Amino acid sequence: PAPPPAQHLFSDPSEIDTLRGNLLAWYDKSKRDLPWRTLAATEPDADRRAYAVWVSEIMLQQTQVATVIDYYNRWMQKWPTLQALAQASLEEVNELWAGLGYYSRGKRLQEAARKVPWCWGVGAFLDPSAACGSVLAPVCLASLGLCAAATRVVTELGGQMPRTAEELQKLLPGVGRYTAGAIASISYGQATGVVDGNVIRVLCRLRCIGADSSSPAVIDRLWDMANALVDRSRPGDFNQALMELGATVCVPKAPLCGECPVRQHCRARRRVEKELAFASQKLFGKPAPVPDVEDCGFGDCPLCPPATEPWDSSLGVTNFPRKAAKKQPRVARTATCVLERRGCHGALEYLIVQRPSSGLLAGLWEFPSLALAQGLQEEQQREVLADHLQACTGRPVAAGDLRLIGEVIHVFSHIHQTYVVYSLPLDGDVTLDPALSPSRWVTEEEFHTSAVSTAMKKVLKACEKQHGKDSDHGKASKRKRGAKPQGASSTRPGTQLSLRAFLQAPTSL
Ligand code: SF4
Numbered sequence: 001p002a003p004p005p006a007q008h009l010f011s012d013p014s015e016i017d018t019l020r021g022n023l024l025a026w027y028d029k030s031k032r033d034l035p036w037r038t039l040a041a042t043e044p045d046a047d048r049r050a051y052a053v054w055v056s057e058i059m060l061q062q063t064q065v066a067t068v069i070d071y072y073n074r075w076m077q078k079w080p081t082l083q084a085l086a087q088a089s090l091e092e093v094n095e096l097w098a099g100l101g102y103y104s105r106g107k108r109l110q111e112a113a114r115k116v117p118w119c120w121g122v123g124a125f126l127d128p129s130a131a132c133g134s135v136l137a138p139v140c141l142a143s144l145g146l147c148a149a150a151t152r153v154v155t156e157l158g159g160q161m162p163r164t165a166e167e168l169q170k171l172l173p174g175v176g177r178y179t180a181g182a183i184a185s186i187s188y189g190q191a192t193g194v195v196d197g198n199v200i201r202v203l204c205r206l207r208c209i210g211a212d213s214s215s216p217a218v219i220d221r222l223w224d225m226a227n228a229l230v231d232r233s234r235p236g237d238f239n240q241a242l243m244e245l246g247a248t249v250c251v252p253k254a255p256l257c258g259e260c261p262v263r264q265h266c267r268a269r270r271r272v273e274k275e276l277a278f279a280s281q282k283l284f285g286k287p288a289p290v291p292d293v294e295d296c297g298f299g300d301c302p303l304c305p306p307a308t309e310p311w312d313s314s315l316g317v318t319n320f321p322r323k324a325a326k327k328q329p330r331v332a333r334t335a336t337c338v339l340e341r342r343g344c345h346g347a348l349e350y351l352i353v354q355r356p357s358s359g360l361l362a363g364l365w366e367f368p369s370l371a372l373a374q375g376l377q378e379e380q381q382r383e384v385l386a387d388h389l390q391a392c393t394g395r396p397v398a399a400g401d402l403r404l405i406g407e408v409i410h411v412f413s414h415i416h417q418t419y420v421v422y423s424l425p426l427d428g429d430v431t432l433d434p435a436l437s438p439s440r441w442v443t444e445e446e447f448h449t450s451a452v453s454t455a456m457k458k459v460l461k462a463c464e465k466q467h468g469k470d471s472d473h474g475k476a477s478k479r480k481r482g483a484k485p486q487g488a489s490s491t492r493p494g495t496q497l498s499l500r501a502f503l504q505a506p507t508s509l
Helices: 013-030 035-042 046-060 065-078 082-087 090-097 104-115 122-126 148-152 165-171 177-188 197-206 216-229 235-248 267-283 313-319 378-393 444-449 454-482 499-504
Strands: 330-342 348-354 369-371 403-411 415-425 439-443
Touching: 013 216, 013 235, 035 046, 035 065, 046 065, 046 082, 046 104, 046 177, 065 090, 082 104, 090 104, 165 177, 177 235, 197 216, 197 235, 197 267, 216 235, 267 313, 330 378, 330 454, 348 444, 369 378, 378 415, 403 454, 415 454, 439 444, 444 454
Parallel strands: 330 415
Antiparallel strands: 330 348, 330 369, 348 439, 403 415
16 A cells, blocks of 8 residues: 555654654653553563563553552462462452453463473472462472372473564463554563553644544554554654653643653644644634645545544544444343341341353453343333242242342443342342352451442442431331320330429329
8 A cells, every 4th residue: 555645654763763752751750650561670570470461461452551550469479470370260369350341351360371391290399489379389299199289280381481572472362453563662671662542642643644543554554653653762662752751741632742851853733733723823814824744634545534534623633533333332231139147146248140151241250240232111021020039949930929129320331231230138048059050158348358240239239328328218217107206205104204394294183
């Protein structure tokens, strides 16, 4: 294909040099202090460094930095190495991930960790400091033929994390082009660019790219640009600087152009300045200037905004980037039942069941739930849920015993989910048929530390709120029942009245 017009390119090597220098100087001065950055800068072992960056990149997909920090610290404390993560169960991973959303990320991370070579047992024998933690180093049970784990030594990738972006992407499940580029540039110093949402925004503004930024043609151009711009001697820092700029200065709605270290290279900003200059010239009756030869926007440039959505002066630099309209999320309804009982110490307990190991919220725990067909009336919902609970528990459940709590809405990335919440108190030890799904009773505290989704936490909250209202209502009715009729003496029976009270007290004849 023909090269894009100069307006959308970085073709001057001296401009690229200046931009790199300005951006890196700003980054050195202004970068946020983040735990994964500290690890990437201080960890001498390349595999551990790559692992630390990898975990952060996966957590940061779709999630804000402020939310990720606590999860990241807990994760790295629990599984400081790939070897440690490879030994973790999906249950443990889901428990730690609970609340971070997009649960398949944690699952894929753990699956990928198991592909990377690690030695559990034999490694401890050769190098006691590499002991897995469950082996009492320096005596390695594998050497005595007693270590069951030694039979699980994984050798698929031959002893090391892949060392280039291409190999990382090819060999590790769940590692795409962006994550591979980030790990390789930050951990190994490979001079390769990265393109994420922040970089797309910055580059589209720097070079006035207004075509749909999610289209393959634009994405390819942005990758070319990122690879051309990346600093050869500090690629990891450069990539992080570009992303940091997008996250803190060149933000989506109100970019801080006045503080931007690369504003002199920004064509979106130049366009805004030109418009302001034209407007003031017009005010003073001066003729409109001749269009800049660098200006694009004529004909059918594949990187300019489409003719149907031209530059909008009121938006300024935020004319860029542009995205195709988002697909509306699918609407779904699910009936869910909070089954409750009093445990042996009188504490309230809830029955939770585990979801299948694949698909949405794989392996997470939830209250017994059932997807509802569209258009069911409340009575029908109640009936199908009662049938479902009956089938699962193997004991009769009357639809009329289910208590409607209300509706809880949770929006997943692509599903607008409504949970119709019911509750049902039970006696005795009910479990679901293990052939259908594992289940267990948990206290409220155990519920919150289990691998449950945010949506289920909302469901429990709705239920507790309703119970709270009930108990307030109960107390109020009791008070009402126990209240004395107006004018009645507040004196307890059998208490002697004062003369004054005696004279004021109502008399019955
Ligand atoms: Fe973004 Fe403004 Fe900087 Fe351009 S000058 S890159 S629009 S912050």
